[in-house]
Amino acid sequence: MRDALRRSSSRRAEQRTATISTFSLLSLCLPTLLAIGSARANETPLEPAAVEFFETRIRPVLAEHCYACHSAAAGAPKGDFRLDSAEQLRRGGAAGAVIEPGKPADSTLISALKYESYEMPPSGKLPDNVIADFEQWIAMGAPDPRSDAATETVPAAADPQSHWALQKPVRVAAPPVSDRAWPRSVVDAFILARLEAANLKPSAPADPATLLRRLHCDLTGLPPTAAELEQFAAHASDAEYEQAVDRLLASPQFGERWGRYWLDVARYADTKGYVFQEDRNYPTAYKYRDWVIAAFNGDMPFDKFVVNQIAADQTGDATAVAASGFLTLGRRFLNNPQEINDDRIDLMTRGLMGLTVACARCHDHKYDAIPTADYYSLYGILASCTETPRDDGPPLLVDSPQPVVQHVYLRGNGGAHGPEVTRHFLSCLTEGEPQPFQNGSGRMELAQAIASRDNPLTARVWVNRVWGKLFGRGIVTTPSDFGVRGEPPTHPELLDWLAVTFMDEQWSTKRLIRRIVLSNVYRQSSAPRDDCHEADPTNALLAHMNRRRLDLEALRDSLLLAAGRLDMTMGGPSVQLTTPPFANRRAVYGFVERQNLPAFFRTFDFANPNTPAASRPQTASPHQALFMLNSPFALEQARLLAERSAAHAENAPPLADHERISQLYQLALGRKPSLEELTDAATFVVSGVESDQAAQLAAQPRWQFGWGVFDPLSDRVDFHQFPHFRDGTWNGGETFPDAELGWAMLNIQGGHPGDAAHAVIRRFTAPAAGTLRIEGELRHPAAEGNGVVARAVSTARGRIGEWPVAHGASSTVVDGIPVSAGDVIDLVVESGGEHTSDTFLWKATLRLTRDDGTVESWNTLDGIDGPRPATTPPLDRWSQLAQVLLMCNEFAFVD
Known part of the structure; x- marks a missing residue:
């Protein structure tokens, strides 16, 4: 296959992908992937x-x-x-x-x-x-970011009046640039100004097919069809592109894609983690997930989105109560209230504002201007609330009748009370002394303060998360830490401009995304640039687009889509993704097990559901290649894709090989194969017919055990496998004789036929071509009845031997029968007339002399097999070709 399918070329030279046999592909992948893992392990910076x-x-x-x-x-x-x-x-x-x-x-x-x-x-x-x-x-390797100095000097806490993230964002004018033709928007002007300062130029636009695939995957998580790509390429224009953007933003699949991003931040899962003597599941967690998806599809203003999730019970909107899952669906920590409240504080502050407030639980924050009193002011708000279970949705957080009087817990110890604190907002985000919240627990006031335009963080943090999802890295590369220890923004003026504009436009996420994807910086090619290696090795200045690997959800959904099995039904209870029969729902609807995340999730870098995820890692490991090579799910999609590629119009002749190959490429990669790919694939498919047959034969059992009828006119056997096996005996069911098959049964010694319609049959399948000899003895030991009749019947030659036996024995010999690979020999025994006293013993040896001179033999007394465990049959050549296309970089990456 290495020679037959040397590469799968895209329209761009850098996207050429080897399309080789699955075994050879693995041999090429493993050294590279192991090297990547080794290099990653030796890096000094901690994740x-x-x-x-x-x-x-x-x-x-x-x-x-x-x-x-x-x-x-x-x-x-x-x-x-x-x-x-x-x-x-x-x-x-x-x-x-x-x-x-x-x-x-x-x-x-x-x-x-x-x-x-x-x-x-x-x-x-x-x-x-x-x-x-x-x-x-x-x-994890015991990662430890602390100083190795003998006495660590703790820097002073950040001055809330000086640290950039604590200043209100200001929308400044677009900077002047030399190349006035390139910027399409203010966004482009900010990017270009930094590029020109570094003596770099932006890249050329991506070709239409690449751009449309990028847009589809970013906005919906699904690739475009071949027809959509072809049509867009034929009529490529700014107007066509803008229409595609608007169409995808209005698509229901937009909310599924972007809702999943938010669920990472919300540390969504369908289970509680480790708990004791209670249901580990959140049975209605999916109601929160569905609410999030609907909120993104409806373009709910982000400030309202935030308030609903923190104070759903106080909004007056009955449809918003499911939003309470944001706080109530976290890890349960054996229902330890101190740990649960700490988790919720971390979620609200790090997830929404990019501040690591939870670090102030035991002491004043080591770096940021967050005193321990601020941590316990938020703790007091949550401690003044209770959970109300609901049958039709996630638990609802409501205010307690009487707010608690909260104290600082000295060194985080709930039993050691320090000074009393009021329930108030963070002091670093408040002018003057923070004022105590007045209404109930203060949770609604907290929600409004977080979602306020006066809060310099919330809009910045969300805008940065959106930018990071569209470009593969945020303007701030520590999206959940805008504090002193976080990375400063690469384009601070752009971040502020986007944040202010976002708030001015009613906190609309769709308008924000639309503005970004219509920019020229988003439309650039991802081709690597030699001139950027030294000036900007990490592409922080965005002189070209970043190539990104499909995440778990997009990869799984794309596999199902290519196989023609993706179910686009929206909403409803979560489904298991990793156990057969494999669900065909979108991966966003998959069941998330918090405590024991399945290997499939971990292999493809799924977000840790125990904590608010800043971002997902992007790893390359041998396990990912092995999953695509060997997992039953991936093999199933390859088979289905191969079958789908053979589809043709009713009453039309089957597709020729070159037509089917072309259809296969379009279904998998959205394009037609090149002439070279077409030629190599056709050669590969034709050359594999014999090996496919041999593999299928090797996977078949040598013996099968059943019942049926021999037709003397056609010399054919109607064979049905016995449905029941127990204690070395095949028969019709638990009760013997069976209501349908009567006394029909087979064991290692012989068996007993049923009535005239239920002869018993040992079926042998020849594994190779050669000459077969059957030698044995048939016995009917009973003194009663009128005996049995045995026959050997070949599918290729009909009846090749017949032996009636009553109250005695008979030699059963058939010599020199030519057989081909896959030929079937049935050893059939039926009653001689009456259906009583028909127990028989039949010892037989089958000896095959293959055409190459080797000899194999099988003896009926060697054993009798029970039901074989379900196995995945080997892929034929068409399925192997489909699998290689589904494994190639062109399928798994977005340029």
Whole structure:
């Protein structure tokens, strides 16, 4: 196949993709993917998600339970072991290292926390979920962003009057540029100004087919059809493109695509995580998911979208109550209210405003201007609310009759109360002293403050998330951290201009997306540029478009779409995506298991549903290639695509090979094959006929056991497999004799026929061409009855032997029968007349001398097989060709 299908060329040279046999493809993929993984592992910078996990799950526990004895502040650390810096933690203490990165089971720290070796902390064993966090952290490689200095200098908290993210965005005029012809909009002017300052130029526009595919995948998560691509390319113009944008924004699939992005932020799942003695499921979680999709399709103003999700019970809109799932569908932490409220604070502040307020749970924020009192002001709001279960939707968060009096929890310990705090908004986002909220818990006032135009963060954060989804990287590359430790924006004036314009246009997400995708910067080619390698190696200045891999949802949906199986029904209960029979709904409707996320989700970088996701990682691993090569789901779609490619008009002749190949390419890649691809594919398909037949024969069982009728006029056997197997016997059912098949049965020794319509049959399938000899003995041991009649019947030659036996034995020999691969030999036994006392014994040996001289033999006394487990049959050549097209970069990536 390497020679037959050397590559799958697109219209662009850089998009050429090898189309080789699945085995050869894997041999090429693995070294590259392993190298990528190795290089990624050796990078110095930590992944933002890893830093976030350490800061929110590990550092607070160390600070509360460990630093008193194991830090520089402790004077002489016990065991000469410190936990307050990354270097000291890795080094360990007098007894040696306590962590083995990647190996929690081999780490002394874990056995100490479990009280299996040492007992740490000595004040009491930590909860199981906290220990599980440490195991997960070590399994991740024990990422630790702390300084390795002996005494770490903590920088002063950011001045709320000076840090860029805490200043109100200002819409400035578009900057002047030298190339006045290129900018199509203000967005382009901001981008071009930075490019010109770096002596770079923007790239040429993408070709029409590439641009339309990009637009479809970005706005709906589904590729365009071949007909849509062909029509757009034939009439490409600004007007046609603008019409395509408006059509896709109005499509119901828009909400499914962009709603899923929001569900990442909302850490959506259909289960609670680890709980004890209660239902682990959120049975109606899907109502929140459907509300989100409908909100995006209806272009709900984003400020209203935010308020509905925080204070759904107080909006007066009965249709908005499902929005309460934003807060109530999180991880349950064994129903620990302190952990649940911490999760909700993190969701609202990091997810909506890009501030890591949860870091102030135990102490004032180390970097940002967020005092612990601000954390507990928000905590008091949530502690003044209760959950109301609902049968027709997610639990509803409502205000308690009496708000709580909230105190700071010293070092995050709920049993150690510090100063009392009011329920108020964040001080860094308030002019002067924050004023206490007045109405109930203050949750509605909090929602309005977050969604306020006076809040400098909310619009910026959402605009940046939208930009990041469309370009593969945000203007701020830490989309959930706009604080001091976050990355500064690459184009701060553009970010502010977009944020102010977004708010001026009624917080319309669709208008924001429309403005961006109509820009020239979005329409650029993604072809790599040699002149950008040194000046802008990460393409932060956007001198060209970024090539992006389809995420899990878009990849799965595209596979189903190519196979002709995608069900476009919207809404409803979640479905299982990973178990057969495989659901054909869009992946956004898949069941998300929070505690045990299936391997398929993890392999393709699905967002962690335990925490608000800043963004999804983009990894390349051998497991992704192996999934496409071997998973039953991927194989099923390849077969269905191959079958679909053979479709032709009713009463029309079957498609010729070149017509079917062309149809296959259009269904998979949206284009016709080149002449070279067509020639190579045709050669590959024709050359595989014999190997396909051999593979199918190898997958078939040598013996089958059933019942049927021998027709003496046609010398043919009507064969039906026995439905029931137990204790080495095939028969008609649990009850014997069976109501339909009577006494018909087969076992290793022989069997018993039923009536005239139910002879018993051992069916043998020849695995190869050659000469077959049958040799054996048939016995009828009973003294009663009138015996049985046995026959050997070939599908190719008819009756080749017949032996009636009554009250005795007979030799059963057939010699020198030519057979072809796949020929069937039926050993049939029926009653001699009466249907009583017909038990028979038949020992037979079948010996095949293949055409190449090798000899194989099978003896009926060697055993009798029960039902074979369901197996996936091997792909034929057409299905292999379909699989290669579904695996190629042209299918899996968006340029």
